[in-house]
Amino acid sequence: DFGxxxxxxxxxxxxxxxxxxxxxxxxxxxxANILDKETxxxxxxxxxxxHLLLNAGSLKIGVIGxxxxxxxxxxxxxxxxDLDFSKLSQxxxxxxxxxxxxxxxxxxxxAHVGLMCPxxxxxxxxxxxxQERSCNPKEELVQVIKSLPKGTLDGVIxxxxxxxxxxxxxxxxxxxxxxSGLYYNLLYLTYNWDQKRLVPSLNRIEGPVA
Numbered sequence: 001d002f003g004x005x006x007x008x009x010x011x012x013x014x015x016x017x018x019x020x021x022x023x024x025x026x027x028x029x030x031x032a033n034i035l036d037k038e039t040x041x042x043x044x045x046x047x048x049x050x051h052l053l054l055n056a057g058s059l060k061i062g063v064i065g066x067x068x069x070x071x072x073x074x075x076x077x078x079x080x081x082d083l084d085f086s087k088l089s090q091x092x093x094x095x096x097x098x099x100x101x102x103x104x105x106x107x108x109x110x111a112h113v114g115l116m117c118p119x120x121x122x123x124x125x126x127x128x129x130x131q132e133r134s135c136n137p138k139e140e141l142v143q144v145i146k147s148l149p150k151g152t153l154d155g156v157i158x159x160x161x162x163x164x165x166x167x168x169x170x171x172x173x174x175x176x177x178x179x180s181g182l183y184y185n186l187l188y189l190t191y192n193w194d195q196k197r198l199v200p201s202l203n204r205i206e207g208p209v210a
Contacts, residue, residue: 003079014079015045022047030065030110033091035084043083051095053102059191062099064092066111068140068160088113088140089147096152105191106154106198114161114176115139115169135167145169154198155187 004012005020013019022029023046032050034043042050052063068074069085088111096107117135135142141158146169156174158165165176166185175185190199 003076019046028052030063031067032065032095033069033086033088034067035086037082037084040084051099053099053104059105060103062096062102062104062107064095064099064107064109066091066109066113068111068113070140088144092144092148093152105196106189107152109153109156109158111141111156112159113141113144114158114163115141115165115167115174116161117163117165117167135165135169141174142169145172145174155189157187 002017003014005016006012025047029045029048030050030052031045031048032042034045035041036043050065054061054063066088067085069088071085072080072083092109099107115135116139137143137146139161141156145153145156150170153172156169156172158174158176161176162179163176164178164183164185165174167174173187173189175187177183177185191197192199
C-alpha cells in the first residue's frame with residue numbers, strides 16, 4: 001500500500017517501499033503465488049522464496065507461503081495491477097509435492113489467508129467437532145483446505161482476518177494469533193517415526209497467550 005520509495009512519487013517503482021522493507025528483514029519471506037501477469041513467473045521480490053525446508057531435530061519441516069487471491073482488490077490496485085495471485089489450492093499442491101520430494105516429514109502452510117469464526121470462539125478451546133461446525137465454510141481458507149488431496153498439509157498458520165483462531169478444517173489444525181503481535185498460538189504436532197506420519201489424535205492447539 002505504501003508504493004514507491006523516495007522522491008520519485010507515483011512514477012517510481014510501485015513496489016519500492018515493499019522491496020526496501022523486504023531487504024531490511026533478518027528473516028526470509030515466503031510467497032509462492034505472486035506472479036507477473038505477462039511472464040506468468042513468480043515475482044522476483046528480494047529476500048523471498050516460495051517455500052522453506054527447516055530442520056527441527058531430526059524432522060524436516062516444509063513451509064509454504066501463500067497470499068490471498070483477493071489482494072488485487074484489497075490493496076491499492078495501481079501497485080498490483082501487473083500482478084496475478086494464482087490459485088491457492090493448485091499452488092499448495094505443487095509446493096507440497098516439491099517439499100515432500102525434498103524429504104519434508106511435515107508440511108505447513110503459512111498463509112495471509114484467513115477464516116472467520118464466532119467471536120465467542122476466540123478465547124475458548126472447543127472440541128474438534130464443535131470447531132468443525134462453527135466457522136464459516138465459505139471462507140477462502142476453508143475452501144482451499146477442503147479442495148486439497150488428503151495428506152497434502154499437516155497444519156496451517158493463517159492471517160488476514162485478524163481473529164484469534166484455534167480450529168480444524170478436515171482434520172487439519174489451523175491457528176491464527178489475532179493481529180499486531182498481541183498474541184501467539186501454539187500448535188503441537190506429534191510425529192510417529194515407525195509409521196512415518198503424524199499422530200492425529202495427539203495433535204492439539206493451545207492459545208491465545210498474550
